[in-house]
Amino acid sequence: MKLxxxxxxxxxxxxxxxxxxxxxxxxxxxxxxxxxxxGNPAHLPQVESIFQHRLxxxxxxxxxxxxxxxxxxxxxxxxxxxxxxADYLNRQFGWGISExxxxxxxxxxxxxxxxxxxLAGDTADGGRRHIHLPVVPEYIGxxxxxxxxxxxxxxxxxxxxxxxxxxxxxVDFDELKLDLDTAALCVSRPTNPTGNVLTDAEVEHxxxxxxxxxxxxxxxxAYGPPFPNILFNEAKPYFxxxxxxxxxxxxxxxxxxxxxxVIANEEITRALAxxxxxxxxxxGTLGPALxxxxxRCGDLERLTADDIRPFYRQRAEQxxxxxxxxxxxxxxxxxxxxxxxxxxxxxWLWLDGMPISSRELYERLKARNVLVVPGEEFFIGLQDxxxxxxxLRISYAQDEPTVREGLAIIAQEVxxxxx
Ligand SMILES: Cc1ncc(COP(=O)(O)O)c(C=O)c1O
Numbered sequence: 001m002k003l004x005x006x007x008x009x010x011x012x013x014x015x016x017x018x019x020x021x022x023x024x025x026x027x028x029x030x031x032x033x034x035x036x037x038x039g040n041p042a043h044l045p046q047v048e049s050i051f052q053h054r055l056x057x058x059x060x061x062x063x064x065x066x067x068x069x070x071x072x073x074x075x076x077x078x079x080x081x082x083x084x085x086a087d088y089l090n091r092q093f094g095w096g097i098s099e100x101x102x103x104x105x106x107x108x109x110x111x112x113x114x115x116x117x118x119l120a121g122d123t124a125d126g127g128r129r130h131i132h133l134p135v136v137p138e139y140i141g142x143x144x145x146x147x148x149x150x151x152x153x154x155x156x157x158x159x160x161x162x163x164x165x166x167x168x169x170x171v172d173f174d175e176l177k178l179d180l181d182t183a184a185l186c187v188s189r190p191t192n193p194t195g196n197v198l199t200d201a202e203v204e205h206x207x208x209x210x211x212x213x214x215x216x217x218x219x220x221x222a223y224g225p226p227f228p229n230i231l232f233n234e235a236k237p238y239f240x241x242x243x244x245x246x247x248x249x250x251x252x253x254x255x256x257x258x259x260x261x262v263i264a265n266e267e268i269t270r271a272l273a274x275x276x277x278x279x280x281x282x283x284g285t286l287g288p289a290l291x292x293x294x295x296r297c298g299d300l301e302r303l304t305a306d307d308i309r310p311f312y313r314q315r316a317e318q319x320x321x322x323x324x325x326x327x328x329x330x331x332x333x334x335x336x337x338x339x340x341x342x343x344x345x346x347x348w349l350w351l352d353g354m355p356i357s358s359r360e361l362y363e364r365l366k367a368r369n370v371l372v373v374p375g376e377e378f379f380i381g382l383q384d385x386x387x388x389x390x391x392l393r394i395s396y397a398q399d400e401p402t403v404r405e406g407l408a409i410i411a412q413e414v415x416x417x418x419x
Contacts, residue, residue, distance in 0.1 A: 058293065101264060102263055118272065137378030319403055337352065360417075
């Protein structure tokens with residue numbers, strides 16, 4: 001098979017494709033594996049039964065059923081859903097948006113592919129523009145999305161020590177060097193992989209800097225706010241005419257319906273809707289139909305506030321305690337630290353001065369039936385930094401015994417790595 005340059009890049013293997021294959025085959029080959037590596041949300045039966053109830057309602061109405069199954073949606077996404085979502089966000093936050101500011105995509109990953117490549121890469125006048133990540137580590141799913149080389153640049157964050165065992169990454173505004181080739185800035189908030197939540201002041205400051213360079217600020221809100229709002233402090237959702245807010249239904253418990261929503265000014269919305277038509281023709285109807293019902297009945301707000309957020313907050317606190325206990329049992333001479341868990345559903349463990357790389361630790365943990373993701377992969381666009389080989393991302397979304405046992409084994413293997 002002779003491949004195009006696009007084919008070479010996208011059909012070939014990359015660090016992330018290899019890692020994902022490795023995770024998948026480890027699971028396939030060993031059903032005993034404790035899976036703490038993926039971005040799958042927790043299984044919350046009470047939330048799933050609300051989805052079931054609303055879906056049954058849709059299926060019982062012949063008109064709604066036909067719209068769901070038998071009709072292509074508009075390429076920008078079902079107008080009724082977009083109106084419902086715009087009204088919801090206006091009611092909650094007074095953003096003054098309408099359906100003309102919203103594009104629906106088949107998952108937010110697909111939105112990032114289109115959005116990033118619409119803005120960055122080779123330009124008609126022979127230039128080359130890039131997406132800037134003001135804080136890395138950042139979401140692994142961005143890393144291979146660009147159609148051209150050198151697609152991402154990034155800024156090393158400041159590390160702030162919050163307590164002896166916790167730290168926090170902050171935007172290092174002194175080092176944040178943008179230029180006229182900066183096509184956009186992007187941050188996930190809460191951040192996958194670290195559980196960081198950029199402060200309201202950081203986001204406002206980033207938007208102000210981005211605006212100076214005519215670059216949109218893309219905020220990846222896969223973990224909320226505004227929903228699913230897996231957030232353990234009081235950070236506010238942010239939107240402005242220069243912001244592109246990318247939302248998803250996945251972490252609400254619906255990764256299978258593949259629904260992303262992009263909220264942006266009308267110029268970006270038109271460009272994205274056109275690109276989405278070329279790439280996908282139309283978007284799936286299931287997510288929008290279900291989300292319309294969830295918003296109308298007040299379920300979205302209720303299940304986010306009463307089920308999803310409290311579950312993850314409690315699980316985050318438990319997981320920190322389980323890890324602390326596990327290290328205490330071993331003898332507390334290991335310089336482990338966690339990123340302050342402020343949102344999302346990952347612990348980000350920093351092992352300062354660890355004699356082996358996190359990739360090696362990942363292999364050792366895999367051999368003990370614990371799957372995590374080595375930190376190296378998340379330092380996108382950043383040149384060598386020893387810190388990048390000293391971190392692990394650990395999901396705590398699985399059932400309690402899996403997480404507790406997994407954390408105990410992680411502490412044992414970390415201790416062996418230092419001794
Ligand atoms: C930060 C972040 N952004 C975007 C995505 C993509 O999600 P989806 O395509 O399911 O909407 C994920 C998935 O894990 C994520 O963690």
